[in-house]
Amino acid sequence: MLNRRLFSRTTRYFLSPLSNRRRQHYFHSSQVAQTGQELKGTDQNFEKLVEQASEPVIVDFYADWCGPCRVLGPLIKKVVEANKKVTLVKLDIEENKLVAEKFMISSLPTVKAFHKGKEIDTFIGLRDSSFIKDFVEKTGSLATDS
Template sequence: MNSLRTIAIKPARQFVRSFHAAQPRLTGKTVEATSETFDSLVTKANHPVIVDFYADWCGPCKMLGPLLSKSVAANPNVTLIKINVDDNQEIASKFKVAALPTVSAFNDGKVVDSFVGMRSGPMVEQFVKKHADLA
């Protein structure tokens, strides 16, 4: 007579799959940068990055910021980096930011597109999608 044995099966342990990457994956997110983090977040990024050069006192910047964040969240192939020009004047001068808000799209560490001033929601969405599609 064959007897059946009952074996207790332990549930598989939960594990976190980790991949070696030189940089964290920040796509679809909005990140505040400083002069110390700018290069690693923008010029050395391995995906398209949109940089919002802004100042706390700038009214149009306050209106444009949420539109950019919303558009980037809807396009997970791109990251939005915000840089306060008052706190990071050397970066603003390096990229010749003369008026606010200035929004620049970077790909492979280089500025590939930009605009200055307030834009409507659909125009912002179109700008973000255009650069997200480059990924």
């Protein structure tokens, strides 16, 4: 699955007599756009998505078997989509053990806020929607307006 913010789509027309079809090409953008989107984090892309990001990022550490994680996930996604100043990175700790060990994740769900690669805030466990909204707004307030 291609991330729409990392890749931009262009259509090229080939004028060959044998092929008069349109082809879509995807070109990689070197900068991640911070627009309230949800990205899938992995051990391989975590540094680029979170630690090298110049804008605020919220990381949701979860596992598929975790009941509270399944409740928190849609709540935080909805709030982040409405904010548009932060990016949500969801990281499954079962598939990405290196990052989970690096941040010593021992309880689920764990949500951490990062700004310019530094951890600025965290909470553990299921919280109500007003707490989540305040958490996201506080993190989003650090975004630089361009």
